[in-house]
Amino acid sequence: MITTEKVLEALKHVDDPDLKKDLVTLNMIKDIVIDGSSVSFTVVLTTPACPMKDFIHNACMNAILHYVDKNATVKINMTAHVTGKKPKDETTLKDVKNIIAVASGKGGVGKSTIAANLAVALSKQGAKVGLVDADIYGPSQHIMFGVERDMPGPAEFNGRRIMNPIISHGVKLNSIGFLAGPGQVVALRGPMASKALSQLFYDTVWGELDYLIVDLPPGTGDIQITLCSQIPLTGAVVVCTPQAVAISDARKGISLFQLEQIKVPVLGLVENMAWFTPEELPDNKYYIFGKDGIKHLSEELNIPLVAQIPLVQSVREAADAGNPAVLQQTTEQALTFIEMAQNVAQQIAIQNSKQILTEA
Numbered sequence: 001m002i003t004t005e006k007v008l009e010a011l012k013h014v015d016d017p018d019l020k021k022d023l024v025t026l027n028m029i030k031d032i033v034i035d036g037s038s039v040s041f042t043v044v045l046t047t048p049a050c051p052m053k054d055f056i057h058n059a060c061m062n063a064i065l066h067y068v069d070k071n072a073t074v075k076i077n078m079t080a081h082v083t084g085k086k087p088k089d090e091t092t093l094k095d096v097k098n099i100i101a102v103a104s105g106k107g108g109v110g111k112s113t114i115a116a117n118l119a120v121a122l123s124k125q126g127a128k129v130g131l132v133d134a135d136i137y138g139p140s141q142h143i144m145f146g147v148e149r150d151m152p153g154p155a156e157f158n159g160r161r162i163m164n165p166i167i168s169h170g171v172k173l174n175s176i177g178f179l180a181g182p183g184q185v186v187a188l189r190g191p192m193a194s195k196a197l198s199q200l201f202y203d204t205v206w207g208e209l210d211y212l213i214v215d216l217p218p219g220t221g222d223i224q225i226t227l228c229s230q231i232p233l234t235g236a237v238v239v240c241t242p243q244a245v246a247i248s249d250a251r252k253g254i255s256l257f258q259l260e261q262i263k264v265p266v267l268g269l270v271e272n273m274a275w276f277t278p279e280e281l282p283d284n285k286y287y288i289f290g291k292d293g294i295k296h297l298s299e300e301l302n303i304p305l306v307a308q309i310p311l312v313q314s315v316r317e318a319a320d321a322g323n324p325a326v327l328q329q330t331t332e333q334a335l336t337f338i339e340m341a342q343n344v345a346q347q348i349a350i351q352n353s354k355q356i357l358t359e360a
Contacts, residue, residue: 010067046349048126051342105249121341133175146322242293268306307340
């Protein structure tokens with residue numbers, strides 16, 4: 001006879017590959033229903049973008065057939081509850097589980113393109129996602145999401161009149177680009193720029209979000225310091241090209257997050273423009289900016305390399321058209337961005353698990 005106890009005992013043999021504990025101990029098994037030789041239950045993952053979803057599903061199936069009944073009919077529902085730490089104070093960020101900075105040491109490395117595709121990829125896999133364009137002096141996300149003519153609507157929060165974000169491609173978005181007209185320069189000194197950044201976060205009704213992606217300006221200036229000191233970041237992703245000059249600046253960006261007074265975990269590195277493949281020569285790779293520079297940096301600093309993104313014309317064209325390349329679904333570029341998002345979500349879940357263990 002199949003019992004709930006036997007099912008749970010069998011599933012204790014299935015470990016989460018990232019959290020290194022079994023699914024039962026992690027309280028990831030829910031809603032067990034047994035009807036004769038039929039067994040159904042739910043596995044609650046730490047993110048809908050889990051790259052190990054199929055592996056865990058198959059491991060659970062095999063555990064029931066091996067340890068309980070080889071003739072059992074097994075139905076497994078895979079769902080997700082994103083882990084995260086909500087702010088304790090009653091701000092507009094109170095229902096945001098994870099805030100992820102996308103940073104770069106220098107400009108021109110494709111950071112905004114990475115941020116846009118990361119946000120859309122997470123959303124398309126079932127997560128609730130927002131994006132703050134914190135590049136105060138050079139906002140671009142309103143263009144990349146095809147909403148440059150839109151304006152945030154009015155909203156109310158705790159008696160204050162604030163903004164509703166724009167929603168595009170399933171992502172809630174706010175940017176100073178909505179407030180400045182085309183060609184209008186954003187001329188703000190350091191303190192005013194920092195205030196403008198805070199308003200994008202705290203004067204926007206974000207609602208419930210699994211991930212809030214922050215597209216930072218390049219460098220290590222006022223905006224980065226304000227973000228790290230005022231916003232409860234889960235971690236940062238650093239984007240860089242493989243050339244030596246860019247890597248030198250990326251090191252400085254990483255060092256900023258590792259300062260004692262800041263201490264923001266660097267979740268991963270993205271090597272953008274890793275190589276160029278001409279459309280007419282699909283099997284050729286040309287390493288225009290050098291080869292594996294960020295891969296070597298990842299190994300040296302023991303920071304995961306979450307993606308190597310090639311230089312592809314269609315990615316640029318998609319951004320200019322307001323439709324991030326990940327929306328092209330079956331293309332190789334889209335699949336690369338999806339894999340990147342899964343790897344970032346994986347690192348967030350690992351980081352949150354470490355945080356829970358530390359607090360315990």
